[in-house]
Structures are given as C-alpha cells and as structure tokens.
Amino acid sequence: MGLYTDKRKTTTTPDGYELLTHESGPIEYKFNWHMGPFWSKYLAAMRDEGKILGVKCPKCGIVYIPPRAVCGQCFVEPNEWVEVGPEGLLKGFTVVRFPYIDPNTGHLMKVPFTAVWITLDGADTRMMHFCNELDEHKMRVGMPMKAVFAKKPRPTSIHAVERFDIIPGGKVVEEVHPPRMDVPIKMELPTKATAKRKGAGAKKATKKKVAAKKK
Numbered sequence: 001m002g003l004y005t006d007k008r009k010t011t012t013t014p015d016g017y018e019l020l021t022h023e024s025g026p027i028e029y030k031f032n033w034h035m036g037p038f039w040s041k042y043l044a045a046m047r048d049e050g051k052i053l054g055v056k057c058p059k060c061g062i063v064y065i066p067p068r069a070v071c072g073q074c075f076v077e078p079n080e081w082v083e084v085g086p087e088g089l090l091k092g093f094t095v096v097r098f099p100y101i102d103p104n105t106g107h108l109m110k111v112p113f114t115a116v117w118i119t120l121d122g123a124d125t126r127m128m129h130f131c132n133e134l135d136e137h138k139m140r141v142g143m144p145m146k147a148v149f150a151k152k153p154r155p156t157s158i159h160a161v162e163r164f165d166i167i168p169g170g171k172v173v174e175e176v177h178p179p180r181m182d183v184p185i186k187m188e189l190p191t192k193a194t195a196k197r198k199g200a201g202a203k204k205a206t207k208k209k210v211a212a213k214k215k
C-alpha cells in the first residue's frame with residue numbers, strides 16, 4: 001500500500017481520506033489462439049515445405065498474402081491457393097531503434113532491426129517481415145528482395161522465413177503512382193450565415209426550455 005498524488009496535486013480525496021495505491025506485483029499470463037484454416041495452411045506450408053502460399057479471389061483475381069477468408073473488395077471466399085515469391089519487391093521499410101516488444105514472444109526485440117513491407121512475386125498485397133540490412137541509406141523502395149528460410153526444424157510462425165535479403169545488383173523498380181484526381185471534392189462547409197442561423201436556433205431552443213422549466 002502507498003499514497004499517490006492525483007491530477008489536482010493532492011494526496012487526499014475531497015473529504016480528506018488518503019489516496020491509496022495497491023501494489024500487486026508482476027503479472028505473467030500465457031495464452032493461445034486459433035489460427036483458423038487459412039493461417040494454419042499458410043504457416044504449415046512455410047514451416048514444412050519452405051513455400052509461401054497466398055489465396056486468389058475467384059472474382060477479381062487479387063492474390064492475398066497473408067491469406068484471408070474473404071476478399072475485401074468482392075466479399076467472396078478466395079478458393080484457389082497459389083505459391084508466391086520467394087522473391088519480391090520492397091515497398092516500404094523502417095529501421096527501428098527503440099525497444100519494442102515482439103507480440104509473438106512477449107520479449108523485447110534486439111534493436112536496431114529493420115521492418116520491411118514486401119510485395120512478393122505473384123501477390124497483390126504486402127507481407128510484413130524483417131531484413132538484415134540496418135543501414136537505411138543502403139535501402140530503396142522498389143529493390144528486389146528474397147526470402148531466406150530458417151534452418152529446419154522451422155518455427156510455426158512467420159519466422160519460418162528467417163528474414164528477407166536484398167538481391168545484390170537487382171534492378172530497382174520505381175513505384176508508379178496513379179495520377180492525382182483533379183476533380184474537386186464537393187463538400188458543404190458551413191458558411192457564416194448558416195452557422196449564425198444554427199447558433200441562433202440553438203439559443204432560442206435553450207431559452208424555450210428554460211422558460212418551460214420556470215413554468
């Protein structure tokens with residue numbers, strides 16, 4: 001038990017009781033969650049066969065990595081499994097230099113590390129992973145990268161792929177951005193007149209309410 005100071009810089013309740021803390025010690029909690037049929041097949045293939053599998057939407061043809069149960073555009077179930085990668089293009093990266101807890105292990109990650117977003121060959125969505133290059137000046141969006149699988153037995157997680165390596169001498173593919181839409185977005189912004197009218201109406205309403213209460 002101990003005392004603490006609240007926002008008002010007091011150590012008591014408004015009527016003079018001590019503000020108390022309760023010390024409960026460290027908490028450790030083990031938990032599991034189901035991966036479901038899509039993620040199970042994805043991780044098992046990565047671990048046992050050294051393959052990265054995605055799913056293809058039968059309607060729009062998008063190949064999802066990681067696989068998902070419903071196409072986000074068409075709302076139908078992707079029914080075809082396709083092998084993608086192991087090469088792909090770097091679409092984004094961040095060199096992390098602050099302590100960060102790995103959600104897979106609950107332990108602090110060794111810093112610095114580089115998080116990368118890769119579009120694997122044959123996939124339309126990005127996969128998040130790690131890269132062994134820690135110098136951001138040596139990295140460029142559009143660089144070809146290659147998945148390096150962990151040595152067997154591989155873990156049952158995305159760490160079955162140990163990391164992504166930059167392919168030496170690979171051609172950087174510049175990102176082609178779609179042209180900006182120059183159609184003005186029509187939005188009704190409140191003009192001075194409408195704002196005044198609304199404000200006046202609100203005031204009248206309150207006055208009426210007050211008058212009704214008085215009666």
Ligand SMILES: [Zn+2]
Pocket residue numbers: 057058059060061062071072073074075076
């Ligand atoms: Zn679709």
